[in-house]
Amino acid sequence: MLSTQLTIAKNLLLNSALSPKAKLTLLKRLYAYKKHSTGRTVIFDISHVCNGRCYFCQTGFANRNNTPCKSQSGKQFVEVDFFHKILKHLKEQNFLNDGTQLHLFNWFEPLLHPEFASIIKTATQENCLIGLSTNANVLPKLPSDFDASRVVLLIFSMCGFSQQSYDKIHQFDFEHIKHNVERIVKDFRNHGCVGEMYISFHLYQFNLHELQAAYEWAKQLHINICPTFAYINDGPRLLQFFKKELSMDYLQEVSNSLFMGMYTKIFHPTTSCSLMNNITIEMDGQCDLCCGLDEKIGNVFDMTPEKLARIHYESPTCKECMALGIPCLERGVHCNMQQLANAFHQ
Numbered sequence: 001m002l003s004t005q006l007t008i009a010k011n012l013l014l015n016s017a018l019s020p021k022a023k024l025t026l027l028k029r030l031y032a033y034k035k036h037s038t039g040r041t042v043i044f045d046i047s048h049v050c051n052g053r054c055y056f057c058q059t060g061f062a063n064r065n066n067t068p069c070k071s072q073s074g075k076q077f078v079e080v081d082f083f084h085k086i087l088k089h090l091k092e093q094n095f096l097n098d099g100t101q102l103h104l105f106n107w108f109e110p111l112l113h114p115e116f117a118s119i120i121k122t123a124t125q126e127n128c129l130i131g132l133s134t135n136a137n138v139l140p141k142l143p144s145d146f147d148a149s150r151v152v153l154l155i156f157s158m159c160g161f162s163q164q165s166y167d168k169i170h171q172f173d174f175e176h177i178k179h180n181v182e183r184i185v186k187d188f189r190n191h192g193c194v195g196e197m198y199i200s201f202h203l204y205q206f207n208l209h210e211l212q213a214a215y216e217w218a219k220q221l222h223i224n225i226c227p228t229f230a231y232i233n234d235g236p237r238l239l240q241f242f243k244k245e246l247s248m249d250y251l252q253e254v255s256n257s258l259f260m261g262m263y264t265k266i267f268h269p270t271t272s273c274s275l276m277n278n279i280t281i282e283m284d285g286q287c288d289l290c291c292g293l294d295e296k297i298g299n300v301f302d303m304t305p306e307k308l309a310r311i312h313y314e315s316p317t318c319k320e321c322m323a324l325g326i327p328c329l330e331r332g333v334h335c336n337m338q339q340l341a342n343a344f345h346q
């Protein structure tokens, strides 16, 4: 988060469209975040649908098999009033305060929400620091008074920098995605967003040669790029991988496309997991064990920080997960260009 804060501070000082008063307000917000930082993120999936068809993501895999994920209530998007009620509860329980971020995504696509602008307005009124991640296939409708000044993080998730790569993973039109990313960057900046924006570039065996072009493009857009080795972003199948229970077909795809060897290097049994600090909520108010596993643990209105800590402490799934070393995934997925070069020269 420190680098995010520095990026925001730099963007703030360089933004000539903001009045000195607005800059002061935003700087105070940053200071409050630093002072009260809890290390916790509130993860709230405002949608229960994604249009991507990414093979190694559990949502995309379900889409490819024509069995799209369904919420318990059967609804696809959180209602704005219900969202507001949950935010108030999260604040009362101190899950949300000046030192936490509210991420409006996990397994689904937030920009598909038909009332996306109202969701942001509500979170802004409740003084939240908002994080978003999008595949950029759909542009949200933004009213002229849209206020993006509380969006502190905006991630563009990309599976490469060519139509061939997009055909393999997201199955979107690549030029359309580029156009949308450019538009979203411009629109959010014009609406007061000084937060960090970056491309999460998923490295597959077939797209390493596309990274340089993506870097150049990100530079033109004045946003960052974070290359990340793609992995089995699918809780149940990741567990199966480590327990050597994956089907041969799936394993074949893994060995053709991913660098799971990079991960098996860093996994080791552990007794702690940073994800336990977070609370993960689905659009209908059900809480998941964590952002990586959608095992249901109860309704958000029954949840307190103490109860959540006890659930994690007693969870057999968490015990198995830590014994397998899966929480190490949090620390080792990102790489810079130098690490990438080193990895391939070893």
Ligand code: SF4
Residues within 6 Å of the ligand: 050, 051, 052, 053, 054, 057, 058, 059, 060, 061, 106, 107, 108, 109, 135, 157, 170
């Ligand atoms: S990785 Fe992202 S874009 Fe792809 S299916 Fe999963 S949620 Fe959708």
Ligand code: SF4
Residues within 6 Å of the ligand: 273, 274, 275, 276, 289, 290, 291, 292, 293, 312, 317, 318, 319, 321, 322, 326, 327
């Ligand atoms: S130990 Fe595993 S299952 Fe438990 S919170 Fe961490 S990543 Fe999730």
